[in-house]
Amino acid sequence: xxxxxxxxxxxxxxxxxxxxxxxxxxxxxxxxxxxxxxxxxxxxxxxxxxxxxxxxxxxxxxxxxxxxxxxxxxxxxxxxxxxxxxxxxxxxxxxxxxxxxxxxxxxxxxxxxxxxxxxxxxxxxxxxxxxxxxxxxxxxxxxxxxxxxxxxxxxxxxxxxxxxxxxxxxxxxxxxxxxxxxxxxxxxxxxxxxxxxxxxxxxxxxxx
Numbered sequence: 001x002x003x004x005x006x007x008x009x010x011x012x013x014x015x016x017x018x019x020x021x022x023x024x025x026x027x028x029x030x031x032x033x034x035x036x037x038x039x040x041x042x043x044x045x046x047x048x049x050x051x052x053x054x055x056x057x058x059x060x061x062x063x064x065x066x067x068x069x070x071x072x073x074x075x076x077x078x079x080x081x082x083x084x085x086x087x088x089x090x091x092x093x094x095x096x097x098x099x100x101x102x103x104x105x106x107x108x109x110x111x112x113x114x115x116x117x118x119x120x121x122x123x124x125x126x127x128x129x130x131x132x133x134x135x136x137x138x139x140x141x142x143x144x145x146x147x148x149x150x151x152x153x154x155x156x157x158x159x160x161x162x163x164x165x166x167x168x169x170x171x172x173x174x175x176x177x178x179x180x181x182x183x184x185x186x187x188x189x190x191x192x193x194x195x196x197x198x199x200x201x202x203x204x205x206x207x208x
Contacts, residue, residue: 018139020168023160024175027095031158031175034099034143037077038156041069045153063103063111066145066153070101085130087117097139098130099158104144108159108166122164 024031045066052061071090074082082092092099100121102110112118121129121140129140142159158170 017162017167018160020160020170020174023097023139023141024170027097030094031170033077034158035156035172035175037070037073038145041066041073042153045069066103067101070143074101089130091130092143093138097141100140100142102142102144104142104146104155104157104159106146108144108146108157108169109161110142110144110159119164122161124162 018026048069049057049062049065067090074090074092078092078094081094082090084090090101092101100110102112105111110122112122117129124140139160142161144157144159145153146155148154156172160167160169
């Protein structure tokens with residue numbers, strides 16, 4: 001449970017708002033790299049989830065398994081920029097932003113259990129949200145996905161939530177003409193036998 005009397009050298013107030021356009025310019029190649037990882041994460045999730053018949057799956061099994069595959073891939077490609085923090089949350093910190101990874105509901109909001117800490121995150125609070133080492137001016141973004149009516153995992157997107165509502169989202173279409181990823185997936189422990197590939201924004205993933 002969050003200690004509401006937690007001290008901080010920073011005033012408890014919201015982080016500054018950032019526009020979608022400014023965020024895209026500051027994130028550099030990170031969005032294209034995250035979107036490039038998504039198809040491989042999805043492929044290996046599908047391979048593992050087939051081992052458990054639908055009638056035997058717990059309510060949170062699919063979301064937990066997919067998140068685990070995403071974490072494994074992020075750890076492989078950004079080992080110096082990611083870690084587990086308070087309450088078992090996994091974060092990626094890069095270019096002055098903090099990323100959380102969550103399944104999203106149909107409105108684009110992260111599907112979190114309602115807690116005081118989650119409320120602070122979704123209000124971009126300067127409280128000590130993640131650890132004793134605070135990054136009070138880093139904006140928090142979600143990299144998430146949705147499920148369609150047949151249960152397929154779709155719509156990877158970067159979501160900025162403030163004042164407990166979605167302010168804007170970044171999709172693959174937003175980076176079509178802005179970034180070309182340099183990521184290669186051949187060394188990923190999720191994809192060891194796959195030839196090295198390059199993310200092509202116009203054609204998704206193609207072999208070199």
